[in-house]
Amino acid sequence: MSHLTPMSSARLSDLMAKGTVELVDIREADEYAREHIASARSQPLSALPSVLEASGKTVVFTCRSGNRTAANAQRLAACANKEGSVPAYVLEGGVDGWKKAGFATRIDRTKPVDMMRQVQMIAGGLILLGVALGTWVHPAFYGLSAFVGAGLFVAGSTGFCGMARLLAYAPWNRRNA
Incomplete structure (x- = not known):
């Protein structure tokens, strides 16, 4: 299985009520802590992990909007279906789609x-x-925009984000660490 089929929020809700689904949120811990299904x-x-323990239940992966699960569908499918024995899906629209469908x-x-x-x-x-x-005020202030833009480029190309490192020390982020 190289890709995962999308599952609607309504179908997921039905499976959750029956207890036949394992919903896996693949977002980072800080995203999950703020809001999740x-x-x-x-x-x-x-x-x-390379193999996900799902106790034979249908596995549904979710993220915020569905983009991250779609971009990683092959990896997620391999993780859920070592031998193709466990059905696996992605939640259509992610958590945002779940909320848009009226679910809490x-x-x-x-x-x-x-x-x-x-x-x-x-x-x-x-x-x-x-x-x-x-x-x-003065054209020299355009340098601030250029500096921040350069930082964003470096973050995108290397995976290192200096601003995120600095923000990790902000009081509102430290108290929840």
Whole structure:
């Protein structure tokens, strides 16, 4: 099996009610802690074993929007179906699709927004600030936008994000570590 078939939220809800499904959330721990589907088990993609223990139940993988599960479908299928004996699917639209279909999630607002969203918000804000200051105060402020853009490029090309490392020390992220 090289790809996984999408499963609708309604079908997943039916299987959950019957107790015949193992829902596996592949997002990182900080994303899962903030919000997840109540019966989902956290199994980050970064620490996914080569074979997933699912007790013979149908396995459904989820992430926030469905993009991460789609991009890793081959790996997820191999993990769930060592010999093709366990049916495996991806949740159509992920947690966002689940909520859009009218189903509830567990939300813990005491947990910080996941790290990558924090990076995106701060980087976007700094770029906008650099453009605004460069336009209305002095052109040298465009350098701020260029600096942040260069940092984003380095993060994307190397996997190292200096801003995420700095944000890890922020008080709102440390208290939940």
